Amino acid sequence: xxxxxxxxxxxxxxxxxxxxxxxxxxxxxxxxxxxxxxxxxxxxxxxxxxxxxxxxxxxxxxxxxxxxxxxxxxxxxxxxxxxxxxxxxxxxxxxxxxxxxxxxxxxxxxxxxxxxxxxxxxxxxxxxxxxxxxxxxxxxxxxxxxxxxxxxxxxxxxxxxxxxxxxxxxxxxxxxxxxxxxxxxxxxxxxxxxxxxxxxxxxxxxxxxxxxxxxxxxxxxxxxxxxxxxxxxxxxxxxxxxxxxxxxxxxxxxxxxxxxxxxxxxxxxxxxxxxxxxxxxxxxxxxxxxxxxxxxxxxxxxxxxxxxxxxxxxxxxxxxxxxxxxxxxxxxxxxxxxxxxxxxxxxxxxxxxxxxxxxxxxxxxxxxxxxxxxxxxxxxxxxxxxxxxxxxxxxxxxx
Numbered sequence: 001x002x003x004x005x006x007x008x009x010x011x012x013x014x015x016x017x018x019x020x021x022x023x024x025x026x027x028x029x030x031x032x033x034x035x036x037x038x039x040x041x042x043x044x045x046x047x048x049x050x051x052x053x054x055x056x057x058x059x060x061x062x063x064x065x066x067x068x069x070x071x072x073x074x075x076x077x078x079x080x081x082x083x084x085x086x087x088x089x090x091x092x093x094x095x096x097x098x099x100x101x102x103x104x105x106x107x108x109x110x111x112x113x114x115x116x117x118x119x120x121x122x123x124x125x126x127x128x129x130x131x132x133x134x135x136x137x138x139x140x141x142x143x144x145x146x147x148x149x150x151x152x153x154x155x156x157x158x159x160x161x162x163x164x165x166x167x168x169x170x171x172x173x174x175x176x177x178x179x180x181x182x183x184x185x186x187x188x189x190x191x192x193x194x195x196x197x198x199x200x201x202x203x204x205x206x207x208x209x210x211x212x213x214x215x216x217x218x219x220x221x222x223x224x225x226x227x228x229x230x231x232x233x234x235x236x237x238x239x240x241x242x243x244x245x246x247x248x249x250x251x252x253x254x255x256x257x258x259x260x261x262x263x264x265x266x267x268x269x270x271x272x273x274x275x276x277x278x279x280x281x282x283x284x285x286x287x288x289x290x291x292x293x294x295x296x297x298x299x300x301x302x303x304x305x306x307x308x309x310x311x312x313x314x315x316x317x318x319x320x321x322x323x324x325x326x327x328x329x330x331x332x333x334x335x336x337x338x339x340x341x342x343x344x345x346x347x348x349x350x351x352x353x354x355x356x357x358x359x360x361x362x363x364x365x366x367x368x369x370x371x372x373x374x375x376x377x378x379x380x381x382x383x384x385x386x387x388x389x390x391x392x393x394x395x396x397x398x399x
Contacts, residue, residue, distance in 0.1 A: 002052035005107025016103035028100035134294035188226035265290035283350030
């Protein structure tokens with residue numbers, strides 16, 4: 001048997017090929033992540049005269065080019081968790097680290113765990129696309145938080161208190177009353193130039209033009225704010241209008257991107273057999289359903305529900321030594337932070353829904369009654385939710 005250890009970095013990989021007992025078949029060498037580089041690697045692999053297995057660490061997105069290329073050739077490739085490899089690497093007293101040494105250590109790992117390592121299964125393209133959309137959605141939401149913070153800071157100087165009247169975004173559409181109103185009026189001085197009756201009429205025209213509900217109550221509230229609050233940026237300064245409108249443009253662009261991504265996520269998620277099952281679970285709506293499916297992927301890749309819990313990083317491994325047994329254990333957080341975030345949002349929605357027949361909601365209430373903090377109760381509820389998710393979806397694929 002022959003092991004091929006690959007230490008991946010950006011744009012290139014360092015490769016070492018070993019036989020048992022440390023016999024070097026090929027000293028560490030570099031391969032570029034290009035077609036010509038991959039072809040030269042394949043020629044070397046095809047020249048091996050025994051069964052070989054390939055291993056590499058998961059390194060963000062850097063390992064994908066070489067991983068997919070080798071899987072397309074039909075080779076046995078195992079993807080090793082970086083934490084597991086770190087523990088394996090740090091067994092000695094001295095731990096020198098270079099790409100060449102790492103490649104050799106990965107090759108040695110393959111020989112030591114030859115019978116237990118598993119071949120990497122390339123995810124279904126639809127799951128992979130949905131996962132990519134899900135993670136981009138989260139990144140764009142982070143962008144939006146920053147953009148809204150910038151806009152809010154400026155509005156606090158031109159129209160303080162306006163966010164108490166107008167909502168800032170409806171995630172099920174690309175309408176944004178706060179941004180649209182801020183762009184058109186941008187300062188309370190533009191409201192105060194009207195009489196109360198004139199502004200109510202003006203607001204009704206504006207709402208009709210933008211497709212919002214014409215609310216006289218909101219118009220009155222905005223008019224009163226304009227006369228009560230004290231702007232700190234004068235409307236006479238040329239920069240004031242420009243700063244508000246430019247901040248609004250940024251928010252609009254991000255909102256439009258989020259709406260497009262979410263729409264595509266929903267279209268793609270509805271093609272999966274488990275969509276309706278997931279959508280009907282308590283706390284899961286039109287936004288969370290595709291995000292859950294995208295981040296979890298095909299549940300058949302998990303041997304049991306505990307593996308899914310570990311993937312989410314909300315498991316608490318046992319800790320026992322001699323007469324001591326640890327009972328107050330924190331969650332590991334060694335898993336998908338995206339799935340933990342989505343799960344936490346789901347638990348928040350389940351708490352808001354308060355369905356009396358929902359076992360997850362009842363379980364969270366039980367934990368709170370036992371004196372557990374709200375966050376701990378949500379983590380416990382997430383654990384139960386993922387077990388139910390696993391059981392329902394796995395049963396669907398058994399049919």
